[in-house]
Amino acid sequence: MPLTADQLAELARFPGALRDLVRAELAAGNAIEDIGHSFPAPPVGAYMLLARALTTRPAASGQGLDFRARNSAIASGEFTDARRHFFVLLPPVAAPELPDMDAIRRSHAPLDQPLGAEGATQRLPAQARPAPQPSHAPVLTCPDSVEAIQQAIVHALKRGARFSRSDKEGCSTLMWRAGRFVRTDEGDHPSEASCSEEAELWPLLRSFCHLALWRAQQGQPLSELDTWRVIWRSMSPP
Structure with missing residues (x-):
């Protein structure tokens, strides 16, 4: 997706190594989800949040950039240079789903117990019970500041x-x-x-x-x- 004039102007302010990272990701089919001038960037800097996961390089320090993994609703990682004024952020990753405790309890229930409010699935053998439907709602982790x-x-x-x-x-x-x-x-x-x-x-x-x-x-x-x-x-x- 081509950048708008405002996005191009913002990108031009970034250090060369970060610009190269963004351009490589755009060429590989990624996009810019958001541009901001607040956390984690100081007022004199800015950040760019990528729309999708990184594909053109490992999520690790190197090639003049420092990488830090994060676990928050804002980002799953950040690239910056030694001055730490400008950042390229990786999109957040949804937390793994919690186990269905009701399904676990039902799987250990005796097969000859009376039917409860949830019906006959309580008495089915474990291998025959329908699997619980996964929830697609993301679980967001509260940041610490x-x-x-x-x-x-x-x-x-x-x-x-x-x-x-x-x-x-x-x-x-x-x-x-x-x-x-x-x-x-x-x-x-x-x-x-x-x-x-x-x-x-x-x-x-x-x-x-x-x-x-x-x-x-x-x-x-x-x-x-x-x-x-x-x-x-x-x-x-x-």
Whole structure:
């Protein structure tokens, strides 16, 4: 996919070794998912997030670049140079699915036990039982700093994650739509609010998650990190 003029201008700022890495991946069929100027890059730098896994070189240090593996919702790894101002990020990898404990318990149940609410599959021999259907929803790992959590929320929203809540007065949703962060309220008091800058998103999220934050406080004020952990847990993944 050809780069836009803005993407070309951003790429031109990157050190030569990182530019070569990006161009090699684009030539191999990869694409740029996102360009940003926040974590892990300092304000004077930038990052580029690749859309797909690396194919043109090993995910390891070498050829003038340092590589660091990560396990977060933002990225699975990062390439940078000695100055650490510019980064090429590898896309996150979905966490492995947890085992189905109900299926495991059923597999050890006696074959002559009475049928339960789940029906005859409880009494089938293990080899005849239908396999549990895998869940395709990704499991996101909460990052370990406020800035990383905020950036992970932004990345997740742009990929289809959302915040939702409902009560007797109606329902509310906060999502990414048409290039903006949008909050919609439906019910007794319908309204809509939106913003395009990340700095405007943070107070919008705090307001949206105020009930979850109040429940988490339990009479004690939350630290900034714990506040954003609660907000992170309130998000529905893509």
